[in-house]
Amino acid sequence: MNDMSGKPQYRVVGTRPVRPDGIDKVTGKAVFSADHFVAGMIYGAILRSPHAHARIRSIDTSKAAALPGVKAVVTGADFPALKSMEVDLGEGGGDIVDMSVNCMARDKVFYDGHAVAAVAATSASIAAEALELITVDYEVLPHVTDLAAAMADDAPVLHARMRTKGLDTPSDKPTNVSMRFVMEKGDVAAGLARAKVVARGSFSSAPVHQGYLEPQACTVAYNSDGQVQIWASSQGAFMIRTVTAQVLNLPIADIRVTPLEIGGGFGGKTVIYLEPVAVLLSKKSGRPVRLAMSRSDVFRATGPAPGTICDVAIGCDENGIITGAEVTFSGSAGAFPGSGTHPAAVCSLAPYKIPDYRIVGHDVVTNMACTAAYRSPGAPPIIFAVESIVDELAGKLGMDPIDLRLRNAIQEGDPSPSGVPFGPIGLKEMLEAAKVHPHWSEPLEANQGRGIAAGYWPNFGGQSTASVSLTDDGTVIVTTGSPDIGGSRASMAMMAAEVIGLPYDSVRATVADTSSIGYSMLTGGSRTTFATGKAVVEATEKVVDGLKARAASIWGVDAGAVEWAGGEARCTAQDKEGTLSVRELCGKGGPISAEATVNPPDPGPGIAVQIVDVEVDPDTGTVTVLRVTALQDVGRAIHPSYVEGQMQGGVVQGIGWALNEGYVFNAKGQLDNAGFLDYRIPVASDLPMISTVMIEVPWPSHPFGVKGVGEAPICPPMGAVANAVSAATGVRMHHLPMSPDRILTEVAAAQ
Amino acid sequence: MTSATYHAPASIAEAVGLLSSDPAARIIAGGTDLIVQARAGRVKPGAYVDIKRISAAIGIRSFEGGFAIGAATPCTALLEHAALCAAWPGMVEAANLIGSVQVRNRATMGGNLCNASPAADSVPALIAAGATCLVAGPSGERVIPVTDIPSAPGRTSLAQGEFVVEIRLPAQPSGGSDAYLRAIPRTEMDIAVVGAGVSLVMDGGVCKSARVGLGAVAPTALLVEAAAAALIGTTLDDNALDAMGEAVSAACKPIDDKRGTASYRTHTAAVLARRAALIARDRAGAK
């Protein structure tokens, strides 16, 4: 269990102050992307393909360009030709050519909603009218939105040059399967042959969207000297800078990106769509241009998470010790490769010690918007399949599903998927806490069921810069380049306050533009509180060193004779004594500030366990979620409320994924539910209060023990809900979303 | 680009005049359908004729032992009328399943009916209640059953210049009550995959009369007389309910769409009608 005896005592870390951006947000003052206004600004609009797959024969923009009020028209022809190059954006990435074509189609459109032309005009309504004056001559091609169909031999091929990478025997056949990835250990056939009991099943899931509330938008001003200013919300202002520069062949230093408040990202704002288009519109018009997506643009053209197909077989001996496992899956990447095959493979079996396994993943392009990261990109639907089979195994053995997991759970020292031994990891602690939690033993009524599932995400470290400076009155400014999507400004201020010994309110944290702070990777991979937090701590420690040196010189003693405690310097030299506060020290002798850059390779892993109770209406198939307990090894919760918020948010999104969310395409391959009415994220009344249990197993390479917490909590919910539905109905569920008609169909099929 | 004009007439005659003179004019009540459709470019009204200032179209009054509800009365206002809630609880519930509280503070039953969505929530309940509409137009006023208003998805039988002034509910006989249930994947902010309204009159444990209305299972909401016939003269025993369920399923002519499959709709319509009948019976008995 969580042993509190050795826990260090902190003043600020572990408390729950109000976030610095809280007032702005609850009073509606916060400036999000589409709110930003620049003097002289005009309005951009994008024409999008109504076809899922078509060749563009020609585009005639002459009538649009001639409309009074239209100041610029842009098509794919305005984009520079690029050489193929892989770009790593921290949480996914891809080929720069694909990123450019995704911003604006060239000779082909690959999905309903693909941008084909853009205009900028003096009003939004003129811009909209101009779009209607553009004629695009399309040669409509056969399309494929379904994952299994895209893998078939006779499937329409999206990219004529695509060949499957990673095949044992390379093939020269054009294909939609961009990559095959194999991860194995030992001999899976032997492992499964040793098993007393084997459970197997085939699972699938529909593509889902991150469902952030704020549509993508940006405002761009291009200056005649080539310098570009971009205002946009995103998960990484530096990511926008890099990719925009690469897509348009601009020097990176000529682009300055100012981050605005972000209304949700969940991974979906780790890529760009609008910025290069807006740069070109601004360059052509000579005016600042704002481009903003509508809700249906967001659903049609921004990255969903892949749909998946997954076959799982797991075997164990009579004591429930897993002997072997085989996982074969495919993910629909959308228009361009990158469905998160590698992380999905890494995460699929990670919670369990398995001597012999084989994991094979395929990345498959389809005529759907190119997928983007979504919390634990690639992994959650594969984890759903694996956790369903673990549940099935427990059923076959007649064993408590927690006991089965406990017998196989990894712990410190066991090899991680990469081979490197796991550091401190609290899976066993969580499973033991779940077992004694009152939730696990609460009686259930008819048509109710309880499910449990675990989920793993490796988390990320990566590059971050932080600067800390003191003001004349002894208050502190913390500056980072990490966009705040989950309360990170509060956490940064708290860590700095803890180190320097001042109250939280004396420290203000901001997120700077890309010309005002050193490089930081995007906020993704649950890395910010870990890596940027580490940079903040290091910079604050340097500032404390500066304060001690200042005190030493005032007292005329060695720096070694100055101690820092409780927010003040204390002289330890024998002949002198006294204290000097931050305020007294920074008023004299010049500025004190420091910067720190980090690139930690060793983030703590994310791991979570959730218990879910549901009731299934046997006549209508409607699922009511009755109770959820979310447990997670959080390393150290800097701001417990925001950690709990991440856990609860992951559960909510996972419940949506489990029950109702999913892309629906019509026969033409157009997205049929491009809005919140028919793309059903959960509403508040769908959910019970979600209880959280934070297990703190501190991570040694972060000064306070932080492990990233943002992604792991979306890994267990689909498995936990599916296992609960299966318990309630007596029938194993194989498809996400488990909508009411799906449930009735699966139950009827089983009977 | 020309933008639409907005009118807020104070009388029925003025509204009829505006509607008759401009084929592109559209009535706006709560606007919770119309504004959404206009913003999505699905409709392009040339003029909006707002009926919320017409006193005859606002409020709830007693009428011939029943009620007359102004067509522009927001759904949440129905909840405040105790006599209406006591007489037609299912109809009031149906209107108050629409959207969210914020939506219902604007949304009206008149708009729900005239928007002519097959999935409109209040319509099966109004049909089950035997409601009628007072329609005003260039050639005067007429009273027609609610079933006659929607003619196809998104279309009504109203002629140019006509609009619904009020919705009338008959007197509720003693021993009578009603109920409405819908199936949606979420708990609110959703469109009915199936809706079923049942109104019935019980006398000494026996069903004397009944009406069954269904939504989202055909191009327009349905009145299913065979389903009602299966209930009348019975105690609503299992046999009667099974027979009603079969009649309900037989009446369904649904489509497969993104909101549900045809087979799911047909199956669930019977489930909901059965449950609604039992709720209506219990309510009737409790009086």
Ligand SMILES: Cc1cc2nc3c(=O)[nH]c(=O)nc-3n(C[C@H](O)[C@H](O)[C@H](O)COP(=O)(O)OP(=O)(O)OC[C@H]3O[C@@H](n4cnc5c(N)ncnc54)[C@H](O)[C@@H]3O)c2cc1C
């Ligand atoms: C978020 C949201 C959720 C929703 N959820 C539901 C739901 O759960 N169930 C449901 O059934 N609906 C739902 N709706 C749709 C809508 O709210 C209802 O149909 C509502 O009752 C419409 O009423 P209104 O007064 O707003 O109509 P308006 O938008 O004002 O009008 C709708 C149409 O009817 C016409 N019209 C209006 N009044 C009259 C009249 N008196 N005479 C002739 N024509 C008229 C208008 O010209 C227009 O074509 C939802 C809408 C939104 C935005």
